[in-house]
Amino acid sequence: MGSGRRHFIFSLLFLGWLVDSLTLFGMNVAIIPISKELHLSQTQSGMVISSFWLSSALMTLIAGWVSDKFGSRKVIVIAVFIISLFSLLTGMTGSFIAILAIRFVLGLGDGGLPTGSGVAITEIYKREVRARAKSMLLAAQLIGGVLALYLAGVIADTWGWRVMFYIVGGLGLVVTLLLFKYYNPPKVEKSTSNHSNSLPMKDLYKSKLLWTIVIMYFCSSVVHWGFSSWLPSYLEQTRHLNLRDVGSLSMIPQACGLLAAVLTGFLIDKSLAGKEKFIVLIGAIVSGICLYLMFKxxxxxVALTYQSIFSVGDSAIAMAIITIPLKYVSQNIIGSFMGMMYFAGGMAGFIAPTAMGALIDSFGGSFQAAFIFLICALAVVLICGLFYKIPKNNPSIIENNQSA
Incomplete structure (x- = not known):
């Protein structure tokens, strides 16, 4: 398949990620007027955000196995359809229970998309350019985040929060049709060397590489989703900004994270290949320091400056961790491996917003304990990063560098 066709297929995948991130990050701003309209506590607001992540985490495990077995096409098309339809339905809700249920189902789509996309990248591109391809999908998420934070603030302030979800859902259904018609990635022949095509799942779960990455990804996701979920509320409640300013100013750290993700992906494919560990370590240290300084x-x-530097470190960590399986794990089990990773990330997204909301409620509206919670998670990332090492003696899991 020619490079033009590959890039076209990838661009459709990019659009799917864009729709998903508009729904995901838009809620972080929309929760402010939603909580006021539905009279939600901080804990309940966190639950609305977290309900999405519980189902997302559960779906990643199923999506990983299905993607390994049947390819990425079905998983991705169905995922974007669910995201789009239930984004529309989010705008029609009128109670706490209803919005919890709809966000839970919407999360099923979100859980399928990243895992299916991990397999899609290995179907579309060779190993030596996969980090750049993944960085572009992360860029799509961050671009969607930048747009969502600004548009959600403007639209919610002008027409109400429901209109935002109607627009995103309608756009998503159009993208679903495009994916259904044109998204046909090439089939990849599974390797039969070293019996890697028949690797039992129990052997995968014994891998030290898997669990080191899963723990790192879980804790880094606690930080990422905890921070991004509560940043708009923090700016409104602690820095006393209005809804439009919250959306506008939240864009700046997201934009910095976007640039950092793209640059990190490019460097990992080039001069920093094999040095993912050092990116994680430096990113964890920088992010932890900036979180503390931002709160103070x-x-x-000044707070916005530290937020922006934090976002650079946060994106670099995520890009480095996600790249590891794409570059080093066998094609035969990449979906299952990344399914475990995204399950951990989804559980982090489920736990972090609710935990932070409960901490904010427990400390009388202060965000201090919530920020300390995030800094502790970064400390675990740092410790895991120190012990991270690509093993050389498990050909069933580690990709032969010459074969991709």
Whole structure:
């Protein structure tokens, strides 16, 4: 298949990620007027965000196995359809229970998309350019985040939060049709060397590489989703900004994270190949320091500076961790391996917003304990990063560098 065809297929995948991130990050701003309209506590607001992640985490395990077995096409098309339809339905809700249920089902689509996309990248591109391809999908998520934070603030302030979900859902259904008609990635022949095509799942679960990456990804996801979920509320409640300013200013750290993700992916494929560990270590240290300094910042300008630097470190960590299986794990089990990773990330997304909401409620509206919670998670990432090592003696899991 020619490069033009490959890039076209990848661009459709990019659009799917864009729709998903508009729904995901849009809720982080929309939860402010939603909580006021439905009279939600901070804990309940966290539950609305977290319900999405519980189902997402559960779906990643199923999607990983299905993607390994049947390829990425079915998983991705169905995932984007669910995301789009239930985004529309989100705008029609009128109670706490209803929005919990709809967000839970929407999360099923979100859980299928990243896992299926991990397999899709290995179907579309060779190993030496996969980090760049993955960085572009992460960029799609961050671009969607930038747009969602700004548009959600403007649309919710002008027409109400429901309109935002109607627009995103309608756009998503159009993308679903495009994917259904044109998204046909090439089939990849599974390797039969070293019996890797018949690797039992129990052997995969014994891999030290798997569990080191899963723990790192879980804790880094606690930080990422905990911070991004509560940043708009933090700016509104602690820095006393209005809804439009919350959306506008939240864009700046997201934009910095976007640039960092793209640059990190490019460097990992080039000069930093094999040095993912050092990216994780430096990113964890920088992010932890900036989280602390952001909370202590005397004004919004200084806080925004630290937020932006934090986002650079946060994106670099995520990009480095996600790249490891794409570059080093066998094609035969990449879906299952990344399914475990995304399950951990989904559980982090489920736990972090609710835990932070409960901490904020418990400390009388103060965000201090919530920020300390995130810094502790970064400390675990740092410790795992110190012990991370690509094993050389498990050909059933580690990809032969010459075969891709």
């Amino acid at each position: 910042a005397p004004n919004i300008q």
